[in-house]
Amino acid sequence: MISEVGYKISLTIITYWSWWWEVNNQQDKLARTVLTVSVPTLLFVWFLWRLSYSRKDRIHLPPGPSGLPIIGYLPFLTSNLHESFTEMAHKYGPIFSLRLGSKLHVVVNSIDLAKVVAREQDSTFANRGPPLTGLIITYGGMDLVWSNNNTHWRNVRKLLVSQVLSNTNLNSCQGFRTHEVRKTVKEVYTKIGTKIDINKIAFDTELNVVTNMLWGCSKSSEGNDFGDILDGFREVEFKIIELMGTPNISDFIPFLSRFDLQGMQMEMQRQFEYVERVFDYIIEGKMKVDSNEIDEAVAKDVRKDFLQILLEIKDKKNDPKSFNIIHIKALLINIVVAATDTTSTMVEWVMAEILGHPGVMKKVQDELTEVIGMNNIVEESDLPKLIYLDAVIKETFRLHPPLPFLIQRCPDESCRVGGYTIPKGTIVYINVWAIQRDPQNWTDPLEFKPERFLNHKWDYNGNNFKFLPFGSGRRICPGIPLGEKMLVYILASLLHSFEWSLPKDEEFELSDKFGFVTKKRKPLIAIPSQRLPDANLCLC
């Protein structure tokens, strides 16, 4: 029907155009040529655009806004994408689609449909559909986050879970965590009365713990120059995360990717070169360690670090294609980035919510006083007893999930969700931000009420689709045990050792800035003062 009307209109225009061409006696040949070329081109584009709509009707895509020819809805995207997608969900319903350039995107906004994607059809939706910037920083998706659901991804994920994130390994690394958290407390103590950037101290603490677990050395280890090398890592990581979360026209109109119109690929390449230099240095250092030295260390019951294990696996494999140094670097980059920015962002959000709710601050500190005592410092073994703090963290995750759409999924074949067709290759987002603020799922959804998490029903394992800050299904975050431990440990230590207040000249606010990791728009700056009667407790 649409193409019939289009055909008639174009026939009329072409007839008129031929007549005009013949009778017009203009001398300006260039202008005539340009007009002659551009009119059929525009007609062709118009046809394609209409055709895509008649196809949309035929294959019954989810409803959504129309957008413009070729570029689709791109010009209407706003910078706070989680807010605009949630507004669109109010207009179009629990599932909607939008075309960005040539790519179809689908946003799922309800518990029932999230379950269809991440549980019932988990294997169909287990690919990622990575952005170009994600591919640049991971050697073309050789990592865990952007890799498709294939044998390599399964093997590497198994390795990470069994060798780094298993209970046994996490227990054997307890010393690193204790050392780093106490070092942070000591550092804060030296800055009592001054302004502290909460994200920065949490980031450095987590970075040191993770690098210790991965290659046995941290930024602050004595007698090495990792410190100098890792200086500036936070800024680089922020840039990487920012580039991965910014819409890039090259992803939506692939033939434009060679022009890199926003300069994002070039910028990511620059970050990649820095990160690769860091990891080359670390790996070279590790490879120089004599195998006798390693054997001696193991004989003394010193655990092997993850990098040593990975290098051994690489050497044992006969096939360099299946596991080589590129895979190792991609994986290390992945883990460091995935662990640090998420954890520090959450520490900052929790501290911000607590500082904004004095009643909550009092309850958290009363619990710390009761469980830990004013003459002790926090030990890791105390953490499971901090029930109220745990509820505060979960309530913060509900209102500020650091990855508001999780990480995009991409079906490997056409399928149906909510009665609509989702074609193969569509980019699919699970809008956790909308689900966790939906009044159908939560009473007073915009209020900060940690009490709703006090009934022990809640965990991070992605089984209750009302609450999915770490995702769900086979691509769920594998770092939950470490992420959770570090969050509670850092927060409990900061809140038990110090009183915190906001600087008088800073206006308190809780607005966020959308990104791959969605952070506080303005960094949280707070001032510590002494809380424990014996200051030496902060110095041990």
Ligand code: HEM
């Ligand atoms: C507060 C801390 C953290 C949060 C909120 C968080 C959140 C997430 C989310 C939402 C996903 C995507 C899940 C999905 O698509 O369903 C994810 C994936 C991932 N996370 Fe985390 N994460 C955290 C800490 C960590 C840590 C500590 C590590 C590693 C030690 C880690 C490693 C990863 C990896 C490798 C993936 C990709 C998994 C895959 O695609 O198979 N994360 N994370």
